[in-house]
Amino acid sequence: MELKKELIHEIHAIIATARDRAIRSVDTERVLMYWQIGKVIFEEEQQGRERAGYGDFLIKSLANTLEPEYGSSFSYRQLNLFRQFFRIFPIVNALRSQFSWTHYRMLIRIDNEDKREFYIAETTKNNWTARQLERQVNSQLFERLLLSNNIKDVLAVAREEKYPTDAKEIIKDPMVLEFLGLKRESAYYEKDLKTAIITHLQDFILELGNGFAFVARQKRIHIEGDEFFIDLVFFNRLLQCFVLIEIKTTKLTHQDIGQLQMYVNYYDRYEKQEFENTTIGILLCTDKNDAVVKITLPENNSKIIASKYQLYLPTEQQLIDEVKKEIEKLSKGETDI
Template identity: 50%
Template sequence: MKKEFYEGIKSILASARNKVYQTANFAMVEAYWQIGKSIIDEQDGEKKAEYGVGLLKELSKRMTADFGKGFTVANLKNMRQFYLTFPNGYALRSELSWTHYRLLMRVENVAARQFYLEETVKAQWSTRQLERQIHTFFYERLLSSKNRNAVSKEILDTAPEKMPEDVIRDPYVLEFLGLSPNDDFYENDLEQALITHLQKFLLELGRGFSFVARQKRFSFDGRHFRIDLVFYNYILKCFVLIDLKVGDLTHQDLGQMQMYVHYYERELMNEGDNPPIGIVLCADKSDAVVRYTLPENEAQIFAARYKLYLPSEEELLKEIRQEYRALESAKTDLCD
């Protein structure tokens, strides 16, 4: 097969995928801009974010019932802010995704925001590339640099370029289209097997655990996060969040769980609930570690109740170690 022939076929498919990517993203961008405008119009042009919170809550409730995920109060506020930041709908660029615009909305300097918008379109920056440029003050560095070409080229070496097939994995697009993310994109077989065993173990423990979600995704500040397992303990009246790490446990892992706990405490607790609990488990060949993340400023009496109904560190360690060894042994047998 001639190389030129294959490259031509490859170019056709890449171009078609890119059109699908842009079409899906821009349809979402236009819809969210129109929703933001409609909210402002309904609020009589009031620009204060605090105004009309009741309207957003009711709208979120009804839209979630009719269209599924993606219409939380926080997301509706983003759509509202989107219209306020880019009031000229005719100037929206089809090359930019909703995530691009969410990043641009955080740039307070109007001149810098317009610069990043134009550069993203011209250089076809991915959302990761745009985020990096904003966080490293690319606009300010470029203005003060004597070697602007070198500053401009550095992005090519520090962040991966956008791939058209990324639309398949974009959680915002999947939510907009009413599709469910494929969890196989995010976890390998070993982690999946350990999570499955842990899920079964907790449900069989008989201490008030009720299964809520697996690979629970939520978005915060434009970033997407996944919690391996979410339970509700009806004895403790609280959510229990569990993350499994295959490999060394880091301070970042513990900090991330703390963020999960805070998010559930502020956004998803129901009236009468106690604050959520986070559990981080680390499993590898040399060691296994369990770390609990309890709510801050929690009364000692509640901490005692948590210890009574939650599995102990020793119980969790035993289960994780046994299952890890069993899985590793099975994998070795298959390879022999």
């Protein structure tokens, strides 16, 4: 007699689920333990705050006592982190059960309160793993969204206090595609970039933003006997519209804009349902001239977005430079496309 494959699969699933619950349970207890240690340290430190250097003396003394017995998890640096953990998250009931210690360790290191609150809201809403959270922080998602939005709107969308009404509230410029593994120094063709995006589709959707669902690649359309191919088609459930993406490995031209405008018009006239909103087009390019984009498109344009992409994580200085550019545009009465 042979065991049924379905039975084996079912038992495998039970074991995997139980192991996952056990791991989460252990990590939850670890988070609570670190929080409680941080609370005890903080409260003891407050009692002796009149004594100069008491806080530093306290943590060093505890580390000298605990580290030999319990290992590096209770070093001076770690105990300082536990204390900081309690200071930033002083209400134990506010701790999120889906967050691991790795999540919290990343969040603790964020000094800006608005920025930390943004990542807490986005991680909760999207159920990001610790690795996904780390990637979003390192790619400076918060700062990139602020290039075309204010803090109030960015936080409101993250907390789901409002739904985005403008594509710019969730679509970033620049986009960071370091996960594709393409070297910026190397020559590559558009087909290489498109293939890499499909291979890393889950990461690409994460970079695109909230609410995106993949529909098609190289979508074929016919217009009076002529055949065209749209690079990527998505649907965004928050904006309730199709999102068409064209990818260029060169600086953007007005011809590229015209081509995407044609695709957007086609989708609005032949694919869009009555209850859906107007189609949005995104041009991903290595470089762009905002003035050319602005003049090529109608003044009230809200359908075409030109976004630069880069194949490496931006430095803090690069983001600062971008913010300065935006401030200069605003002071001159200009707006982004």
